[in-house]
Amino acid sequence: MNSIVVRAGLVALAAVVASILLAVTIVPALGGSVDGNAWMMCIVCPLLTAWPASAYTFWQSDRLKAAHRELSRTHAQLAAAHRRLADKASRDDMTGMLNRETFFAALDRSRRRSDRGALLIIDADHFKAINDSYGHLTGDEALLLIAAAIKDGVRAGDILGRIGGEEFGAFLVGASEQEARNVAERIRGEVERTVFRPEGKVVPLTVSIGGTVCATEATVSEMMRVADRRLYEAKHGGRNLAIVDQCVARAA
Structure with a gap:
């Protein structure tokens, strides 16, 4: 969980930086100026959107990875069990030789x-x-x-x-x-x-x-x-x- 929070925080920070860079680049080019409200929007909006969205995405990704690992583990166990059953079915119980x-x-x-x-x-x-x-x-x-x-x-x-x-x-x-x-x-x-x-x-x-x-x-x-x-x-x-x-x- 801590890893998800940290990764989501880094994404949100990157979104804030990108928002500020866009604002200071585009707004002046259009003849405007970046005032206090603009600075607030550049910071608050990315934090309110990027952090929860990225946190949810990372959480879902981790769940899928864990499910994939569990599925791979289960598949390996089933394959091993199948090999054991096939071997047991092919052998004489007492001597271990082929039947x-x-x-x-x-x-x-x-x-x-x-x-x-x-x-x-x-x-x-x-x-x-x-x-x-x-x-x-x-x-x-x-x-x-x-x-x-x-x-x-x-x-x-x-x-x-x-x-x-x-x-x-x-x-x-x-x-x-x-x-x-x-x-x-x-x-x-x-x-x-x-x-x-x-x-x-x-x-x-x-x-x-x-x-x-x-x-x-x-x-x-x-x-x-x-x-x-x-x-x-x-x-x-x-x-x-x-x-x-x-x-x-x-x-x-």
């Missing part, structure tokens, strides 16, 4: 940008036995440990998702066949080395992994079919195995 729909959408986008990459399907071994023996809460703890091991095993920039109850997906962006085998084996080893002690008893955690390296013309659904086949082979090969192979184009 199934978002994972495959991200996989499809990545495939459109680059032909290279590999898909791994990672499934927890004997997970039903953990749930049956120790309950679902303990099973959730095991899943979190497995998810953490998977995160430790992949590379920066790879795409991770929880695509089923105890099934995870990893798309290794730009990976060659050998790189995919190395990552799959690293994940398998990380899970196997994880210490899980429900009720003080050591329970081994292992995963079976099926993977495929992208063929140029292969679709996401074809890659999934091939990776699932390799996962089936790993399960029936004794579990705790990682099998990665080339994707056969247009797999039947």
Whole structure:
């Protein structure tokens, strides 16, 4: 408020000065003289008009600026809230990985940008036995440990998702066949080395992994079919195995 008064006062003073200059310049040029009444008018009229008008204008301007700042702040908060909601909607609540729909959408986008990459399907071994023996809460703890091991095993920039109850997906962006085998084996080893002690008893955690390296013309659904086949082979090969192979184009 003090700022408004000061600014309005300066405008009124400038108006008084301008009024006096006009009077002493124009009136004599017209053959008149500036007397006491004229001086009074030159001072009083600008003060009575310029000060309240400028004070109101400054007050309205400050209100508009404050409203604009508040609107900008609210817009930023809404945008941040929208990003948080969008991120939350795209992720699995428990593991923080992408959910199934978002994972495959991200996989499809990545495939459109680059032909290279590999898909791994990672499934927890004997997970039903953990749930049956120790309950679902303990099973959730095991899943979190497995998810953490998977995160430790992949590379920066790879795409991770929880695509089923105890099934995870990893798309290794730009990976060659050998790189995919190395990552799959690293994940398998990380899970196997994880210490899980429900009720003080050591329970081994292992995963079976099926993977495929992208063929140029292969679709996401074809890659999934091939990776699932390799996962089936790993399960029936004794579990705790990682099998990665080339994707056969247009797999039947």
